[in-house]
Amino acid sequence: MTNKLNLNNLTKSEEDYLKALFQLLIEDDSSKVGNNQLADYLKVSPASTNNMVKKLKAKKYVVSEKYGKLELTEEGKSVAVRLIRKHRLWETFLCNYLNFSWDEVHEVAEQLEHIKSQKLINELDRFMDFPTKDPHGEVIPNADGEYSIIPKITLSSLKEGEICKLVSVNDASVTFLKYVSEIGLALSSEVKVLEVREFDGSIKIGFNNVEETVTRKFADNIFVKSI
Amino acid sequence: MTNKLNLNNLTKSEEDYLKALFQLLIEDDSSKVGNNQLADYLKVSPASTNNMVKKLKAKKYVVSEKYGKLELTEEGKSVAVRLIRKHRLWETFLCNYLNFSWDEVHEVAEQLEHIKSQKLINELDRFMDFPTKDPHGEVIPNADGEYSIIPKITLSSLKEGEICKLVSVNDASVTFLKYVSEIGLALSSEVKVLEVREFDGSIKIGFNNVEETVTRKFADNIFVKSI
């Protein structure tokens, strides 16, 4: 098994690219992820991405043909899942034990996920009694890298009259998360789509006896399940 | 106050050099620390150190004349103390909450001390109820960077017949720490120097009704106070 060994030989940047690619390919379930899309997601230039992809192909984490779409090898996925596990466990720790609010955890978890110690993360997991969801509602992979990837249904995809339950939110934007809290939305909130306005895509929703109109962009970052 | 801002603009390497210099200058209380000594301590080449010292001088963390000894500015000391605080708080957390043994914590703490988040470290401190000593017996600086630097008396400096109490140990070597545990020495152990052998500097010590002969090198890494 080359598995264990390779995990420790990756730079922070290599890890960042693998995780980003995984999130685009698997968590966002894109049929095709290209070089520029990855560059966009990571906020680097296409040239940087191209460079890194070459390196990751040489190291057998990524597969792609010239001018073709990007794919991850099993090894590449394995690295990404372990990063996601670390990220979500740290977020959970920060929220549940260190008084961080859900809009404060992402940035710090981005740093903490690169700490290299198998024992650290598994002990942290045990310390918190093996949590299964992070503060934003995302499933935490277990020590073997197993987790159920729940297909993401965005609030924006619902039709007028549909009722749903909020299961998770995109964790990457502080201002977005603050806004979610401010209007009173929380995980498990029941939300009804009252009106979808064709003109600008904005949506009027009802929850906890309040009504709010939110933008399409906002609704794209709220993930729900129908009830 | 430029203080707060500058703290976040340092690279991992810059932080490593400042901490190393602080430990040589202040904690080990050397009257003179030179370029090559710092290089030795950090296990890099003198050229690398020379280069970094130039940069740190330009940034006003270090002061020195050409071919002269190295010194830290107040700003430089402040950065170093904050790193030491982080290192020791993390070591305490790993030992007291995550089942790490004292020989396992150093390497992981070396990574964790570079995580940039004021809130993280202060909340961790609070979570553990403001510990004052780390697992190796070292004093943990408080949130204002204040701590008492206890002059280090090594076990090797004692004369035959002297009795002392073990207050701290050098945390940087896994094999050393394992050895300390194995022979049964622990913080607060009372140790009597039974014999100092001129020939090779080895020392016969007695503690907890056992006698052990240890090398000079070993005794250099054990810090004590006389009782």
Add this chain to the structure above:
DNA sequence: TTAATTTGTTAGTCATAACTAACTTTTTTA
């Protein structure tokens, strides 16, 4: 189906931080 646009690639540059080799200054010692 050609032209425009988007996407991907390559070449060359920059900053960080390591290195070796060669050299200079300072300190030690014979």
Add this chain to the structure above:
DNA sequence: TAAAAAAGTTAGTTATGACTAACAAATTAA
């Protein structure tokens, strides 16, 4: 005090991972 040793410095190289600018391929639209 002159030679040897140690300490410090400089120049030039390497690797990582960003960047821009220029170019090529693929896709979309007229």
